[in-house]
Amino acid sequence: MSKLFSKENGEVFTNPLNINNPIAVQVLGICSALAVTSQLKPAIVMGLSVTVITAFSNVIISLLRKTIPNRIRIIVQLVVVAALVTIVSNILKAYVYDVSVQLSVYVGLIITNCILMGRLEAFAMQNGPWESFLDGVGNGLGYAIILVVVGFVRELLGFGSVFGFQIIPDSWLLENGGLYMHNGMMTMPAMALILLACVIWVHRAYNKDIE
C-alpha cells in the first residue's frame, strides 16, 4: 500500500494540478476550453468527461504498452481514445440529454484534445497502470480546474448567474431602471481566451520558476 501512495506517485497526481498544469503551463487543449466555458455546468461536465477519458485511456494504453507494435502505436492510442469518447458521448446522451445538447460536438472533439494524446505518448507508454491512472486523473482535473474558473467568471459576468442561479438581481439592470448591464462579450469565445491569459498570468506570477 505504501508504494501505491508513495511520494513520487503523489507528485504524478499533483504536478498537473499546479506546476505542470496542461492548460496554464503546457497550453494544451485550449480550443475546447474556449468553447464550452460560457456557463459553469457544461464546463464541469466537460472537465469530468476529459478526466474520465484521460484516466482510463492512460490505464488501457499502459496495460497494453508492452504489446503495442511501435510503428502503429499512435493509431492504437487513437483507437482506444476514440472508443472511450464514443462510449462517454453515448452515456451523456442517454442520461444527461440536455447537457449533451449543450456540449454538442465538443464531446466528440475530446478525441483530438492534445492533452490526451500527449499523456498517452509521454506517460502511459513508459509507466505502469496505477501511475498512469493517477497521471490521467491529475491532468484531467488540472484541465477541469481551469475550465471551472473561466466558466465561473464568464457565467457571472455574462449572464449574472452561477450554475444557473441568478446572482445579480434583475432590478439592477439598466432596462429595469438600475445601473448594471450584463457583459455580452463574456458569452463569446474570444473572452475565454483573454480570461485564460489572465489565469496563466496569475499562475506564473506565483510560480516564478516555471519560466
Added chain:
Amino acid sequence: MAKLNTNGNAYTIIYAAVIVVIVAFLLAFVASALKPTQDDNVAIDKKQQILSSLNIRGVEKSAVDATYKSVIVNDAIYGTDPTTPTNNGEAKDQAGFKVEGKNITPDNRPFYVAEVDGAKKYVIPVTGAGLWGGLWGYVALNEDCETVYGTYFSHESETAGLGARITEQWFQDSFQGKKLYAEGNEDVVLSVVKKGKEGSMSPDNYVNGVTGATLTSNGVNDMIQEDLKSYQDILKAQKK
C-alpha cells in the same frame, strides 16, 4: 513467456485487426444498449417543445409524456390534400410526431391538434435558417386559425446572448395574441421587425426582434411566414 517480436509485420497486422474487432464489438454493444434511452430523451425533448408552444412550460421530465398525451388530440399528417389527413394519428406520437423537421415537405406535413382548457388549438412545426445554423420551432394557433396562442423556438448554434435569446420565454411570449393576417387580407403578414421599422403595420401583426440579433430575427421572420403560408390550405379547411 517467450519474448514476442512486437515489430514484425505479421504481428503488427494481427494486432491492429484484433484491436479493431474488439473495439467494434464494444461500441456496437454500447450503442445498441443505450439506443432506447437516447430515443426516449429525444422524444421527450420534442414533446416538451410542443407543450411549450402551447404555453405549458416547466413540466417535469417524468410527467412530459402523460401531459403531452392529455393535451394533444391528434398528430395528423397532411399530404397535398388539405381536407383529409393521410393517417388517423390515434396514438398522438406515432404519425406526425415521427416526421423530423428536415423531412417536412408539401406532401408530408405534420399538423397537431391540441385541446387546452376545452379550447381547440393547432400546432404547426416551422423550420428555417438563422445566422449560423438551423432554426426550428412550433407555432400554436387558436381555433380561429388566425390568432397566435403561443410559440416555441430553438436553434442549432446562434450567438449566445444575442441570437440565442430567441429561446427565451419573453421573446416567445411576445407572439401571443398576434394575428397572422392583416385586416381583410389573406396573406400571412405576421412579422418579426426591428424596433422603429414597423412602418404602417398594425401592432397586431408584428413583434419586435431581438436587439443586436437582426439576422437571427429575420430568420425567425422568414421561417414563420414561409412555413405558415404552406399550411394555409389546411388552416382554411379546418376553419370550415
